[in-house]
Amino acid sequence: MTVTGKTMKENVENLPGFPEDQTIIRPLSNPIKPTGHIQILRGSLAPGGCVGKITGKEGLRFEGKARVYDSEPDFITSLEAGEIKKDEKTVVIIRYDGPKGGPGMPEMLKPSSAIMGAGLGKDVALLTDGRFSGGSHGFIIGHIVPEAMEGGPIALVEDGDTIVIDAETRAIDLVVPEEEVARRRKAWKAPAPRYTKGTLSKYAQLVRNASEGCVTDSGLKN
Structure with a gap:
């Protein structure tokens, strides 16, 4: 029942149908594309999984050289300086913007919008252990697990490394020899947490990874 005193069906049953030439609201038999734009990818860069928002407008496969930033402000400064060509x-x-690193897994709307605003949508893929809003667009991958703060492969990436993202095979890989990855892992040290007391410090210590929903009560006794 709705505020009109009628059911939803009764409210719309006498409305005219869609014009035959409209292409906005499509039937299931004629979708814009056969698959959705939300993709779950896995590979050597994200063994625990990650979430891709890949419509296909910027392509379904991306291979490029890594440019690494340990914070969102560092990237924005670099972009504004013209360092991304x-x-x-x-x-x-x-x-280092995941659930533990952020802490809180901040949204990456500003970086993704800045990339598109700079006209780099077809030249740049954005990867992060942070998250994206529904308004973000471009070749973007978030929710990378394990996150950098936990020493995941994303923490071991260096400038110039080759990374391949393939939405059709749902793969995301760091193309670096295993021996080199092992060397980097041995040398890696977690950075100091951004908060050492208070609510955010407690959150960072309790929170689970993005693939597990970023819950904070896992393992607690009733």
Whole structure:
């Protein structure tokens, strides 16, 4: 029952149908594309999984050289300085912004919007252990697990590394020899937490990874 005193069906049953030539609201038999734009990818860069928003407008496969930033502000400064070039396939990595690293897994709307605003939508893929809003668009991958703060592969990426993202095979890989990855892992040390007391410090210590929903009560006794 609705505020009109009628059911939803009764409210719309006498409305005219859609014009035959309209293409906005499509039937299931004629979708814009056969698959959705939300993709779950896995690979050597995200063994625990990650979430891709890939419509296909910017392509379904991206291969480029990594450009690594340990915070969102560092990336914005670099972009504004003109350090990200058009026609150079670049995989921007913004890390240490996951559930523990953020802490709180901040939204990456500003970086994704800045990339599109700079006209780099077809030249840059954005990868992060942070998250995206529904308004973000471009070749973007978020929710990377394990996150950088936990020493995930994203923490071991260096500038110039080759990264391949394939939405059709749902793969995301760091193309670096295993021996080199092992060397980097041995040398890696977690950075100091951004908060050492208070609510955010407690949150960072309790929160689970993005693939597990970022819950904070896992394992607690009733």
